[in-house]
Amino acid sequence: MGRYVLRRLLIALPSLIGISIVLFAVLALAPGDPFEELATNPNVPAEVRANLRAKFGLDDPVALRYVRWSAAMMNGDWGFSFVSRIDVDQLILQRLPVTLFVIGSSQVLALLIALPIGVYAATRPYSLFDQIANTFAFIGFSLPTFFTGILFILVFSIQLDWLPFVYRSDIAETGWRWWWEHGKQALMPIAVLGLFQGASWTRYVRSAVLDVIRLDYVTTARSKGLGEIAVVVKHVVRNALIPVVTLVALQMPAIFGGAIVTEQIFRVPGIGSLLISSILANDTPVIMAVTFVFSCLVILFNLLADLLYGWLDPRISYS
């Protein structure tokens, strides 16, 4: 098991290097620099911008810049943001708690919706409950988050005036008021992300359970007199979960990507909005760092999914 993990991690290294080269090259080829705004301001002489570019090493050849960046990265130095002139790791750490909270809660919400509904619908296929669940799931994953986000804002903030739609990471309250305010503002972004994800997972869970529930061993379990709950939970769900786990694990990093739009709409100061504003400002070190973290997450969650298989299905072993 340990050797398997080690081997997988070693294989991941070249792919990470490859990813970083591609990312770096694409960013280097893209037009513009972080000081674009200076160019349109006639009060700033063109030399100022040229000097800044030279000082931050933007005029050096791409290969040299890449080597410099990767050498620094090895030493744990993520570089500094050209726009804020502060260290990138500091910027990311500031944003991480909010992203983890919002994304984490929405994933939990999605699972809380998808698992019970999916399983229940599969045990009673084509019943009224199944039909309704299917319809809602279909609507849920057909509506993109930017649409539902704005819809929620229009209904709950503007029409009903119940919830705030600007997310603030610093709330100047203490005690239960802080929790109340925090819950209120987090409700909409979490619901938007969670419902979207929950809808598509419901359909996966349903079809996975449906595949298993008709197998002979389930009939055997029933015929030996096990209760329905024991059959479903212990025999059906455990086996049905294998494809679902892959899906959840592989979608984890993508959720960070999906959150970019939602974070922008609700002004959630998470990693996604950091990425967007850095891209708009051509802040290469930050874009590099964030996208690199994303790619690390993809590889990590792939590994995690594989390890979970072994736990869920004893037939799969990595020794």
Add this chain to the structure above:
Amino acid sequence: MDENGLRQLIGEVKRGRVTRRQFMQRMVGLGLTAPLAAQMLAYSGIAQAQAKSAYKPTKRGGGGALKVLWWQGATLLNPHFAVGTKDQEGSRIFYEPLAAWDPDGNLVPILAAEIPSIQNGGLAADGKSVTWKLKKGVQWHDGKPFTADDVVFNWEYSSDPATATVTIGSYQDIKVEKLDSHTVRVRFSKPTPFWADAFVSTRGMIIPKHLFETYKGGKSREAPTNLKPIGTGPYKFVDFKPGDMVRGQINTAYHEPNRPYFDTIEMKGGGDAVSAARAVMQTGEFDYAWNVQVEDEILLRMEKDGRGRADIVAGGNIEFIAVNSTDPWTEVDGERSSAKTKHPLLSDPAVRDALNLLVDRQAVQDHIYGRTGVATRNFLNNPERFRSKNTNWEFSVEKANQALEAAGWKRGSDGIRAKDGRKLKFVFQTSINAPRQKTQAIIKQACQKAGIELELKAVTASVFFSSDVGNPDTYTKFYCDLEMYTTTMTQPDPQVFMDQFCSWQIATKENKWQGRNISRWRSDEYDKAWRAAENELDPVKRAALFMRMNDLAIEARAVIPVVFRPRVSAVSNKLRAPLSGWDIDFWLLKDWYREA
């Protein structure tokens, strides 16, 4: 209007026949900036009207939280590194300049005890120095006194190329010396008519010497105060998350009585302009939103909710069409639109005149921009028309047809005019932006009626406005016949603004298309007038020179102005926030308060 006309008009202001405000409006209408107009009056001995402060609160604090929304959050809080307005605004909460510009273009002292003038001996007669007297008893947020040393230090800090400041342009050519603990003198190498650049407004915010002294030059990035500002402003620093949130709390030792009103300030960043306007005008979650570039129709609808209003401040942004003087379709020495060529069709004045007649500015205002884009004959204006009070620019398909007919452009069987086998066909580009595409369509329709065919082209803004040398679609390369964009004239002095028609500013391959003269129009007379204005100390003569330059460029139709674009902010109905088109939104943050 020439120099004599100007002097007459100033005389009438003196005699009280024309009010100060009317004079300002006329000057701005003539393409001058309000600060320059104010300078003319001050020079002519008309005292600056004492700005009446509308500030009502009678005690410091007690106003609760002020929550403002910037859809682009501040990314750093050192004014010398502030790349964009957002950063300047964030810094301005904590730092202050010696003086700021009010909406009428007057200088208002902030950290200065008074505004230097010839009368009070602040301005040298030879125009080579200016003496600033500093306010006494001002404290930094950490309790240290603010003195002349701090001001001198800011010059040293910014003018050092190793510090890599963006304000270096304002400080590198001056010398600053301390006369006594609260007086500094700024020396210029040559007579300088516009002296209020260093230490003034956005580029003049003063940072404390005692905290930045060891971080001058190459180590500038390591200063802890870069992220935890300690200034003299009305609010003290609490917390900062780049791109997201700036928080401050009341400075109880602020140097003006009864100010500030609010106990805390929160500047939230991110999102988009429309929802920012909503958060102020519909849900009331925030008190103020910066730069809400939203269609007027939407703003009007939001205002109906009764929680907030759109505050529209006249600045100097102008949406205009640049007319290419060179040939964009022939390559010379590896570049198109080379200054060595001449445009085959647009070099005919009749064609330029016709185009000018075919831009229906009123329709553009009425149907597209509303209050946020006022039809203008401005930018570079025709004074004749202005004096005759005939403020209407002309839109006439008929006259355009006549002009073209008279110049020998005959309609072909396809309805498009041609002469010597060359058809009147142009490519007209702009950045992708709904109002711009609609404007393009309006102009295209009118041109069709006059027998001119326009091919419309829209380029993504990030490419159009980039300085990417490799991309043919940037606005500075101008590889087409006509293009439309906005130019900003928020800087108080028109000297830099007007260099966009100087022949040495023509954008070429040689200067990597960084030259500011995009239309590539050139005129020796214009160049001469510009150089004369650079060192002309008499503001009246100088203003006349600028007007002459305006005339030259407009008569040649180097550009066709479309609409004038004021700055729009969303303000809660109870908030009193004095705004100025010649400075940033927070120029007078100390005077912001909420009405009961």
